[in-house]
Amino acid sequence: MSKYFFSVTINMYFLALLLSAASGATCPLWSCSTSLATGVCVEYQDSSTYLVNYNGCPSSAPYCNYESVLSWIPNAFSGYTWSCETTNTTDYWTVPSSSNYLACKPKYYNKNLASGSHPKECSTIGSTDSNCILKDGSYSECKCGLNGKAYCVPEPSSEAFSDYWTQCCTINCGHMDTFKHYLYWYLKMEYYVEYISGYSCTKIFTQFSDIDNLDYVGDGAIGLLMGLGAVILL
Numbered sequence: 001m002s003k004y005f006f007s008v009t010i011n012m013y014f015l016a017l018l019l020s021a022a023s024g025a026t027c028p029l030w031s032c033s034t035s036l037a038t039g040v041c042v043e044y045q046d047s048s049t050y051l052v053n054y055n056g057c058p059s060s061a062p063y064c065n066y067e068s069v070l071s072w073i074p075n076a077f078s079g080y081t082w083s084c085e086t087t088n089t090t091d092y093w094t095v096p097s098s099s100n101y102l103a104c105k106p107k108y109y110n111k112n113l114a115s116g117s118h119p120k121e122c123s124t125i126g127s128t129d130s131n132c133i134l135k136d137g138s139y140s141e142c143k144c145g146l147n148g149k150a151y152c153v154p155e156p157s158s159e160a161f162s163d164y165w166t167q168c169c170t171i172n173c174g175h176m177d178t179f180k181h182y183l184y185w186y187l188k189m190e191y192y193v194e195y196i197s198g199y200s201c202t203k204i205f206t207q208f209s210d211i212d213n214l215d216y217v218g219d220g221a222i223g224l225l226m227g228l229g230a231v232i233l234l
Contacts, residue, residue: 025122025123025124025144025149025150026048027125027144027145027148027149027150028047028048028049028050028144028148029048029049029146029148030042030052030147030199030202031049031050031051031052032051032052032054032199032200032201033051033052033054033201034054034055036051036053036054036055036081037081038055038058039057039061039083039084040053040081040082041057041064041069041081041082041083041084041204041205042064042082043079043082044073044076044077044078044079044080044081044082045078048148050073052199052201052202052204053084053201054200054201056201056203056204057084057085057204058084060086061083061084061085061086062084062086063084063085063086063087063088063089063090063206064082064084064085064206065085065088065090065205065206066191066205066207066208067207068082068085068089069082069205084204088206090206090207090210092183092186092187093183096182101182102175102176102178102179102181102182103174103175103176104164104165104168104174104176105156105157105168106157107157107165107168107169108136108155109136109157110134110136111134111135111136111156111157111158112134112135112158112159113132113133113134113135113140113152113158114133114134114135115131115133116131117159117160118151118152118154118158118159118160118192119151119152119193119196119197120151120152121149121150121152122150122151122152123142123150124142125142125143125144125150126141127139127140127141128142129142129152131152132152132153134155140152140153143193144193145193145194145196145197145198146197146198146199146202147197147198147199149197150193151196153193154189160192161188161189163218164185164188164189167181180214180217181218183210184211184214184215184217184218185218187210187211187214188218190207191208194208195211
């Protein structure tokens, strides 16, 4: 073979690498499917596509732990399925042992995005993407969503969680009222990217359905009522 052939081959190889790098993050798509059997939560198609049961889990097995599915995926092959579960295997419903778990997080300044607002797409998974630079010069994480795209993860002190700070700083004087208030914001902050990028079918995952089920505490209504009640009683 000629040197010219090797030169062209090598140049094409490096061009492919450059194009791959320029194309941004490669995130799998969690796609809704109406054809999955009853009781199946997720079917693994390939490394870029996971099918999620549009019909949800049956009442006899109503749970599907997102974290368990993530742990299963690296060992799955095309056509493998993850079944809905009869018991809730998430671990966050246990009340923390720390006596001050209801205390609000410390709030730091300049933790909003330097440019744009959440949700904001990014292209390099990790903590080096220029789209995720914050006003203080640090970087927030770039993380895969469920729609095949990646997004900057908002810092707890950012405007993305303004309702949290309203509850903490305006209504409740530095603490959450109840365990359910704490749990709602824990889940909302932990799974922000997945939650905002998901489809209706991805509410099959226990973590995301719990966010919806606890949403009534997230708007501050309970905290406000309890605060008013305290004033009236006094």
